[in-house]
Amino acid sequence: MNKSFSLLEVVLIFTVTVSFLMMAISFDGPLYLAMIPGIVLLCGFGIKHGYTMNQFVHSSWKGVKRNKDVAWLLFFIGVLLPTWYFSGTIHDLNELFLSFISPSYFFTFAFLIVAMMSMVVGSSIASLSIVGVPLMAAADQIGLPVPVVAGALVSGGFVGDRSSPISSSFQLLRMSVEIDTKSHFRSIAPTLAWGVILSILIFLAMDFVIAKEQLTLNEVTPFSQLNYGSIGVSLLPPFTLLLMILFGQEMKFSFSLGIGTAIVILFVRGVAPMEWLEGLYFGVDALSGVRDMLPFVLFILVVGAYCQIMEDTKIIQPYIEKIFTDNRSLQKNTAQSIAVAAGASLISPNQSFPIILTGRTLMPYWEKNFSKAHLSRILADSTVVFAGLVPWSLLAILCSTIVGVPVLSYAPFAVFLLLMPVITFIYSGIVSKKNASGLKHVLQQ
Incomplete structure (x- = not known):
């Protein structure tokens, strides 16, 4: 029996999935329930092509198990932020x-401030909610063009969304391409550095x-008047968490220590246990709590099952092989992967689905011909950041x-979102030339 899916069947599966x-x-509505029609249609076509329900159950469980660590981390994030x-x-x-913040260099400092906050909290939404809102108010006070300010703030937010080890998209991507946290961070660090430097310059x-109407800001405490002792204590939880990650500790342990340190501090500072527990579950201000994270956890698990079925039935692989015909040029394959990421992002209403889809779909090819680390960099510089540019994306x-x-x-x-795909394309070209030069040198010897 022919186990290859026709192009019409592939289009129908994606159309139904994305539409719901x-x-x-x-x-x-709940996103995890919206995935069910696509899964049913995928399994229906799969049975037509000779696959069995036992195979689908096995694939689903395999996908759920692979994403379970991300699900745990999302739960920890729901505990950590409140x-x-x-x-x-x-x-x-x-x-x-x-x-x-300096009014004279407002755009630059706005980008850097949100970038630093997003690296600490691991979320573009959280960082924009925490520092983005007061910065927008300050920009209005100075009389700055709000689209430019918003672009700087969103750019900063995606620095951490893409690059922070405690970001859900960071962990989701590195698990989708099956590399560890340190390897993933090393692979994305060079283009991150260039992206930040060029964004600062722009x-x-x-x-x-751009001229400013006035150069004074109200309601901002000068650095010299800050309570350094209080800030030093408050920095202990993120410092502890990031230190544990840098030392290669297991993520659950690192998060637990970062949360535990904060719990000790909040009790010492007189926060009532019930007030903390209520905020922990329901969230506080714009920060998500455990209740907000649970539907997202279920969605990640269901998408894991969906993508694993697609991977095991090789529904997309024949079409990937038609697109990726040159397995020698890193730069050409980078451009093709960026194009695939753009297509997946354009048809997806959220960030997680295209991350898992492109990661699982492209990983076998990249593992065979180049490296998974290259793929993790390319998708971090495309799939992850595209979610902030697509008007119908939930994150945007x-x-x-x-x-x-x-x-x-x-x-x-x-700027940061627009630069990253270009930077990663150029970086792949530089790496290719270095590798070719190194090979030529070895052959000459």
């Missing part, structure tokens, strides 16, 4: 970062070109809502 996801987002809020960590970080140029909609600027208005100024 779009409807779920439009009507605020706990850091009640311990004073979020408040003191906010005051610390805002104290550096925002600096904007600061020089949330960013737009927080900064109060439409996606299409801030997108031209979201």
Whole structure:
């Protein structure tokens, strides 16, 4: 029996899957339930091509098990952010970062401040909610063009969303391509550095070109007047967490220690246990709690099952082989992978689905011909950041809502997001030339 899926069947499966996801987002429905019609259709076509329900159950369980560590981390994030809020960590970080703001270089500092916050909290949405809102108010006070400010803020938010080890998209991507945290961070660090440097230069140029109506800010505590002792204590939880990650400790242990340190601090500072527990479950301010994370956890597990069925039935592999015909050029394959990532992002209403889909679909080819580390870098610089530029992406909609600027208005100024695919393409070309030069040198010897 022919086990290859026709192009029409593939298109139908994706159309049904994406359509129900779009409807779920439009009507605020559960995303994990919206995946069921796509899974049913996928299994239905699979049975037609000779696959069995036992195979689908096995594949589903395999996908769920692979994503279970990400699910646990999402649960930990739901505990961590409210706990850091009640311990004073979020408040003191906010005051610390805002104290550096300079009206003369507002765009540059806005980008850097949100970038630093996003690296600490691991979320573009959380960082925009914490420091983005007061920065937008300050920009309005100075009389700056809000689309440019919003672009700088969203750019900063995606620095951590892409690169922070405690970011859900960071962990989801590295698990999808099956590499460890340190390897993934090493692979994305070079393009991160270039992306941040070039973004700073571009925002600096904007600061020089765009005039400010006034150069004073109200309601921002100067750095010299901050309570350094309080801030030092508040920095202990994120410092502990990041230190454990850098020393290669297991993620659950690292998160537990970061949370435990904050719990001790919040109790010492007089926070009532019931107040903390209530915030822990329901969330506090714009920070998600455990209740907010549970539907997302289920969605990640269901998408894991869906993508594993697609992987085991090789539904997309024949078409991948038609696209990726040159297994020697790293730069050409980078461009093709970016194009696939763009296509997946355009048809997806959220960030997680295309991360898992592109990671699992492209990983076998990249593992065979280049390396999984290269793929993790390319997808971090494409799939992850594209979610902030697609107007119907849930993440872009949330960013737009927080900064109060439409996606299409801030997108031209979201410099970091626009630069990363270009930088990773150029970087692949540089790596290719270095490898070719090294091989030539070896052959000459």
